[in-house]
Amino acid sequence: MLFNSLPFLFFYLIVTTLFFLIKDTRRWILLLIASCYFYITFVPAYLLIIAFTIVVDYYVALALEKTLDKKKRKRLLIFSLVANIGVLAIFKYYNFFASNVNQLFNGHGALLYLKILLPIGLSFHTFQAMSYTIEVYRGNQQAEKHFGIYALYVMFYPQLVAGPIERPQNIIHQFYEKHPFNYDNLKAGLMQMATGFFKKVIIADRLAILVDGAYLHPRTQSGITLLIATLFYSFQIYCDFSGYSDIAIGAARTMGFTLMDNFRAPYFSRSVNEFWTRWHISLSTWFRDYLYIPLGGNRVRVSRWYFNLMIVFIISGFWHGANWTFIVWGALHGTFLIVHIACNKLLQRWGYQFKPNPLKTLLQVIFTFLLVSVAWIFFRATYVSDAIYIVKSIFHINFNDHVQFSLNNNEIWFSVFLIVLLCLKERFYLIIPTKKNLSFIILFSIIVFSCYFFGVFNNKQFIYFQF
Amino acid sequence: MKKIVGISILIFASIIFIVSAVSELTNSFFELRRKPSALKHWWGSDKGGTGDLYGFTCLPQFNVQDTSVLRKPDCSGAIKSYNIYALTDSYTEDIFKHPDYFCGAGKCGYAFSNNGDVLPVYLDRTKKNIVMIECVERNVRTSLADTSYLTRFITVSEKKINETKAAERAHNFHFHFNIKNLDGDYETNIWDYRFLRPLKQLKAKLTFNWFNRTYVDALVSPDGKYLLYQSTVDTSFLQSSYRPIGDTELKAIITTLNKVYDHYRRLGFDEVYLSIIPNPATILYPNYKGLKYNLLIPKLENDPSLKLKVFDIYQLFKNSPEKNKLYQHSDTHWTRFGSMVWLNEFNRKMALN
Numbered sequence: 094m095l096f097n098s099l100p101f102l103f104f105y106l107i108v109t110t111l112f113f114l115i116k117d118t119r120r121w122i123l124l125l126i127a128s129c130y131f132y133i134t135f136v137p138a139y140l141l142i143i144a145f146t147i148v149v150d151y152y153v154a155l156a157l158e159k160t161l162d163k164k165k166r167k168r169l170l171i172f173s174l175v176a177n178i179g180v181l182a183i184f185k186y187y188n189f190f191a192s193n194v195n196q197l198f199n200g201h202g203a204l205l206y207l208k209i210l211l212p213i214g215l216s217f218h219t220f221q222a223m224s225y226t227i228e229v230y231r232g233n234q235q236a237e238k239h240f241g242i243y244a245l246y247v248m249f250y251p252q253l254v255a256g257p258i259e260r261p262q263n264i265i266h267q268f269y270e271k272h273p274f275n276y277d278n279l280k281a282g283l284m285q286m287a288t289g290f291f292k293k294v295i296i297a298d299r300l301a302i303l304v305d306g307a308y309l310h311p312r313t314q315s316g317i318t319l320l321i322a323t324l325f326y327s328f329q330i331y332c333d334f335s336g337y338s339d340i341a342i343g344a345a346r347t348m349g350f351t352l353m354d355n356f357r358a359p360y361f362s363r364s365v366n367e368f369w370t371r372w373h374i375s376l377s378t379w380f381r382d383y384l385y386i387p388l389g390g391n392r393v394r395v396s397r398w399y400f401n402l403m404i405v406f407i408i409s410g411f412w413h414g415a416n417w418t419f420i421v422w423g424a425l426h427g428t429f430l431i432v433h434i435a436c437n438k439l440l441q442r443w444g445y446q447f448k449p450n451p452l453k454t455l456l457q458v459i460f461t462f463l464l465v466s467v468a469w470i471f472f473r474a475t476y477v478s479d480a481i482y483i484v485k486s487i488f489h490i491n492f493n494d495h496v497q498f499s500l501n502n503n504e505i506w507f508s509v510f511l512i513v514l515l516c517l518k519e520r521f522y523l524i525i526p527t528k529k530n531l532s533f534i535i536l537f538s539i540i541v542f543s544c545y546f547f548g549v550f551n552n553k554q555f556i557y558f559q560f
Numbered sequence: 561m562k563k564i565v566g567i568s569i570l571i572f573a574s575i576i577f578i579v580s581a582v583s584e585l586t587n588s589f590f591e592l593r594r595k596p597s598a599l600k601h602w603w604g605s606d607k608g609g610t611g612d613l614y615g616f617t618c619l620p621q622f623n624v625q626d627t628s629v630l631r632k633p634d635c636s637g638a639i640k641s642y643n644i645y646a647l648t649d650s651y652t653e654d655i656f657k658h659p660d661y662f663c664g665a666g667k668c669g670y671a672f673s674n675n676g677d678v679l680p681v682y683l684d685r686t687k688k689n690i691v692m693i694e695c696v697e698r699n700v701r702t703s704l705a706d707t708s709y710l711t712r713f714i715t716v717s718e719k720k721i722n723e724t725k726a727a728e729r730a731h732n733f734h735f736h737f738n739i740k741n742l743d744g745d746y747e748t749n750i751w752d753y754r755f756l757r758p759l760k761q762l763k764a765k766l767t768f769n770w771f772n773r774t775y776v777d778a779l780v781s782p783d784g785k786y787l788l789y790q791s792t793v794d795t796s797f798l799q800s801s802y803r804p805i806g807d808t809e810l811k812a813i814i815t816t817l818n819k820v821y822d823h824y825r826r827l828g829f830d831e832v833y834l835s836i837i838p839n840p841a842t843i844l845y846p847n848y849k850g851l852k853y854n855l856l857i858p859k860l861e862n863d864p865s866l867k868l869k870v871f872d873i874y875q876l877f878k879n880s881p882e883k884n885k886l887y888q889h890s891d892t893h894w895t896r897f898g899s900m901v902w903l904n905e906f907n908r909k910m911a912l913n
Contacts, residue, residue: 099746106573
């Protein structure tokens with residue numbers, strides 16, 4: 094069930110109204126059933142996979158709490174991690190592995206392919222489940238005794254298929270708390286959902302028409318077409334994913350739950366380093382806490398530090414998808430970061446001190462945006478060879494080339510206007526006021542009607558659903 | 561007050577949820593709302609009676625109905641010489657619902673190609689038993705390239721036929737609670753009302769006039785007279801009338817069709833016919849924006865290795881002086897006039913055999 098679909102609208106209305114009509118103590122049952130229903134609307138059989146990881150992690154966590162034996166605790170953690178990563182390995186990475194092995198033998202390899210579809214949101218709920226066992230292992234979180242509440246922690250429908258990847262400390266206690274009906278939460282949640290829909294159906298899906306047209310057969314497109322498509326893709330993926338996060342956070346908020354923020358105006362970052370503190374925050378902090386720091390973080394030799402960064406970004410790329418394009422995307426970000434750190438160190442050694450001024454900041458923001466956009470080419474392209482072709486075409490751009498857009502001029506300019514509007518909102522941290530009822534009703538109606546009249550409705554899935 | 565509002569929202573949303581999840585309920589309500597008497601009321605269907613592509617695009621200039629009529633042909637003097645069993649799609653299904661429209665047919669049965677129906681057939685040897693495979697051109701390269709319809713007709717004894725019919729009557733009333741792919745049902749239940757037409761048409765006009773776009777699956781023809789199904793035009797789709805077809809692909813389709821022919825002949829059928837209904841784009845716009853028709857139908861039908869008998873409608877349509885009456889302006893299908901042309905030609909040819 095896509096958020097931008099009519100079935101979701103009615104599902105949401107039923108679940109949210111029922112939530113406030115039933116007793117506090119029964120709400121977890123409602124949310125768990127609703128979340129199961131939400132999940133089985135994609136592929137019913139995949140409920141068994143998520144159930145498997147829930148059962149394993151639930152019992153591992155209980156066992157972890159019962160024992161003080163360090164070796165046994167480590168074995169239990171490894172067992173849980175292997176179970177979770179094993180599911181990912183089979184369903185997400187096996188065919189990629191088989192295809193690469195078979196290619197090594199000129200297509201005559203003996204590995205068979207599995208005829209399976211990737212369970213939707215697998216990487217997200219697996220990582221959320223893993224963060225639970227790791228936190229219990231570290232002693233930062235008590236093992237949850239209530240099986241239903243633990244299952245709900247993994248399956249809570251707003252963030253089930255594309256995050257934010259929550260930490261147990263942030264969300265589990267909220268399932269025990271009372272959530273009386275609160276107008277302010279309702280209005281703020283609905284407004285955040287409306288903003289998310291606006292980003293998705295008006296901006297992301299409109300830009301997608303042009304981007305998909307250009308990236309489908311990149312070799313038939315001119316450099317200028319590919320350049321504009323790439324710049325548009327940077328905003329498409331941002332609006333698509335942050336739009337999803339807004340809907341998820343807003344839907345949870347209307348029921349009184351607080352989910353973590355996932356984005357903080359990432360395209361206003363002054364460096365790639367800063368970008369990763371503002372983009373997909375729940376994933377970047379996950380990798381920081383559970384991979385980067387355990388590897389030694391930056392408290393190691395410089396070469397080892399760079400190695401740690403590169404490993405984290407390559408794995409982060411691979412987390413997104415079983416394709417070399419994602420691995421290259423991750424490696425590029427790792428490289429950008431390492432070069433940035435190395436340059437800073439060099440400048441420090443030479444005694445150069447940055448004095449911030451608006452022009453310099455603007456140039457830094459533009460440069461960072463361009464670097465991130467170059468990396469997006471690999472994220473979006475179907476093959477690495479296509480991505481390399483696109484990069485070459487863009488760097489050999491000829492402004493006299495024929496431009497082939499799947500949008501007419503009016504719609505191109507409308508898209509540009511929307512991007513400027515988005516940037517202004519992000520730059521000045523504009524929050525749509527919801528306190529006063531009248532202003533809420535007027536602004537909410539304007540956004541809803543805009544979504545209807547200017548929205549592109551083609552049942553386009555959220556980009557991050559595929560991960 | 562809050563509770564009353566909450567319960568009202570819950571009841572309304574639950575009704576829509578249940579009706580949309582049970583496709584039989586959705587279909588019943590839709591049929592109710594598309595009756596001619598209902599169409600003039602605010603709650604009548606907006607799509608009812610107009611073309612499927614209008615339903616996608618909602619462009620007001622295409623809110624037109626097919627006013628032609630499908631009527632029983634004059635069958636006076638016809639001799640019942642054959643039984644016909646057809647694998648149909650939405651093009652000829654309406655015709656095959658009326659066995660008496662086939663002047664020379666004793667028995668007439670059909671299986672709908674999309675829903676996997678298997679039709680048990682008792683071969684009455686007193687007449688010629690023929691299988692008709694009808695397929696719209698846009699599905700030829702996908703549907704006719706596999707043999708999944710080899711078992712769409714099975715031959716059984718007369719006793720077994722009667723038992724099957726009795727069992728069908730007993731299971732005629734049933735419900736399915738669906739959880740997947742419900743967007744279309746929700747849309748029908750909450751969006752397809754006549755009173756919402758101005759809103760839908762306003763959005764469609766804005767999108768078309770400002771952005772020169774319609775709904776993703778439909779295109780306005782260059783002369784602005786027809787809505788065309790995008791996949792029948794866009795060469796990135798196999799359904800396209802302009803996507804070139806190579807010899808290997810053509811041979812593969814013919815091989816499959818010949819297997820089907822052999823299969824039904826082995827079952828005891830006397831003849832297997834093939835009838836391909838041209839895409840509207842094929843007949844109306846053979847040179848669409850510089851693209852050329854790929855000649856799929858003539859290439860396939862005239863191939864000497866094809867064992868099936870061809871019931872050709874392509875040449876008839878192509879040379880028709882009334883081309884503009886053959887296809888609906890806002891639909892992927894032909895008009896009832898177009899289907900009458902097919903039926904009359906079929907009856908004429910069968911009478912000659």
